Amino acid sequence: MGPSVTARQAACIVGILYLVLAAGTIHLTSNGRDIATVWPANAVLLAALLDRRPGAWAGVLGAGFLANVAANAAMRGLSAAPLLFSACNLVEVVVAAALLRPAPRGEGLLGAPAVVGRFIAVCGFVAPAISGTGGAATAWLLFGQDLRASFATWLLSDGLGLLVFTPFLHALLRGEYVRCFAGKGWRRRAEAAGLQVLTATVAYGVFFVAVRPLLFVLFGPVMLATFRVGRLGTQLSVMIIAVIGAVATLRGQGPVAALAADPREQAALFQVFLAVLLLTCLPVAAALAARGASFASLAQSAEALRVREAELAHLAATDGLTGVLNRAAFRDAALRAMRSPARAPVSLIALDLDFFKQVNDRHGHLAGDRALVHLVRVLRSDLREHDVLGRVGGDEFLVLLAGTDLDQATAIAARLRDGLRRTPLVLDDGTTLLLAMSCGVALHRPGMGFEDLVHAADMALYREKRARRWEAQHA
Numbered sequence: 001m002g003p004s005v006t007a008r009q010a011a012c013i014v015g016i017l018y019l020v021l022a023a024g025t026i027h028l029t030s031n032g033r034d035i036a037t038v039w040p041a042n043a044v045l046l047a048a049l050l051d052r053r054p055g056a057w058a059g060v061l062g063a064g065f066l067a068n069v070a071a072n073a074a075m076r077g078l079s080a081a082p083l084l085f086s087a088c089n090l091v092e093v094v095v096a097a098a099l100l101r102p103a104p105r106g107e108g109l110l111g112a113p114a115v116v117g118r119f120i121a122v123c124g125f126v127a128p129a130i131s132g133t134g135g136a137a138t139a140w141l142l143f144g145q146d147l148r149a150s151f152a153t154w155l156l157s158d159g160l161g162l163l164v165f166t167p168f169l170h171a172l173l174r175g176e177y178v179r180c181f182a183g184k185g186w187r188r189r190a191e192a193a194g195l196q197v198l199t200a201t202v203a204y205g206v207f208f209v210a211v212r213p214l215l216f217v218l219f220g221p222v223m224l225a226t227f228r229v230g231r232l233g234t235q236l237s238v239m240i241i242a243v244i245g246a247v248a249t250l251r252g253q254g255p256v257a258a259l260a261a262d263p264r265e266q267a268a269l270f271q272v273f274l275a276v277l278l279l280t281c282l283p284v285a286a287a288l289a290a291r292g293a294s295f296a297s298l299a300q301s302a303e304a305l306r307v308r309e310a311e312l313a314h315l316a317a318t319d320g321l322t323g324v325l326n327r328a329a330f331r332d333a334a335l336r337a338m339r340s341p342a343r344a345p346v347s348l349i350a351l352d353l354d355f356f357k358q359v360n361d362r363h364g365h366l367a368g369d370r371a372l373v374h375l376v377r378v379l380r381s382d383l384r385e386h387d388v389l390g391r392v393g394g395d396e397f398l399v400l401l402a403g404t405d406l407d408q409a410t411a412i413a414a415r416l417r418d419g420l421r422r423t424p425l426v427l428d429d430g431t432t433l434l435l436a437m438s439c440g441v442a443l444h445r446p447g448m449g450f451e452d453l454v455h456a457a458d459m460a461l462y463r464e465k466r467a468r469r470w471e472a473q474h475a
Helices: 007-029 041-049 054-076 080-100 113-143 147-173 176-182 186-209 215-229 231-250 254-259 263-317 327-338 356-363 365-382 406-421 450-467
Strands: 346-353 388-391 396-402 437-443
Touching (some): 007 054, 041 147, 054 080, 080 113, 113 263, 147 231, 176 231, 186 231, 231 254, 254 263, 327 346, 327 396, 346 365, 346 406, 346 450, 356 365, 365 406, 406 437, 437 450
Antiparallel strands (some): 346 396, 346 437, 388 396
């Protein structure tokens, strides 16, 4: 139930729903003395308890107990039976909830084959067998019913009620159907709704129209819903078949009624059919859900691996301090530009900081690192988007200018130098450093390799340093 529903409101809702289901079930499937043929009411309590802490069970259990007593008293009259039957039902729900907790958060009750196996064992046998002992004894002592027959009826009716209705109600209370429907496109929504309509139509035809026993036909739409919609489709399809089949069988119609004249035998046959349907479809739904979860996990792992590979490739190609390309990655980028079939001019700027050693000696190596990071920030702000910047030494950087001739590259170098001069660096201690740099520019010419181009730019840089000039020299 949603977070806006208080504990008291939830208990009231559960109690009302339990009362309606219990009274209706006793009226339709019991003569007032026998044990009901199908008992879905306990599924309401179990579904409500699975996502609650045991300390919060009291309100829901109390509402269920009162509703059970009221339903039994109204249908069977005032006696000790309502109290005893209600106590047995509460024991059944508590045992099932304790053995099934904690409810799987991600995949629900049918999300994995192991979970389905535990669910079938607990709800189909263990919990109903424990409560059935007391229920059968009550029917024998108060109504003179056969002890073994009463126990078998209780075991099947309560077990099938829990198996058929609990997964659907649990998913409904958790909002899984709303999320599933909202998360699909209109085509998938229409398909899911159409499959449930198909299931209901086929079930109606099998139980109310067909003159021959065609129970096997019902496996088709359920399996189709399982493969196309998933476990939520399975849960809803099985419940639809159970409701339609129960109504038809109780009215003496359908293939089950045709196989036996005694209502007890009809109920037993219908219970066996539902058990076979459940034991066939639920494991398939669980296996498909587990496979889907495995595929999703595999896809997430593959995506994480791709991201990690990209991160490693980035780390391998970049300078750890400044974040620009390292020498190897810069060389690859330069070779691609130099070998481009477009034959556009390619220029290279070699630059370094003036008096960088003095910055390290006077202010420390951390200040020197700050100066390099500051230099890169200034360069990036003045470079074009397609220009490539790389660090090839301590304070030595290269700038690759594709589609740029020598005159244009010289102008860019001057702009970079002026930009650094206008942007002082303020250290943590408040010291302001006015940094300067020297640049050398070279143009790639036919027959030049990468090292030749770098050497030409370095020579221009050294000439500028020797001449103490601020303009880039031509190589």
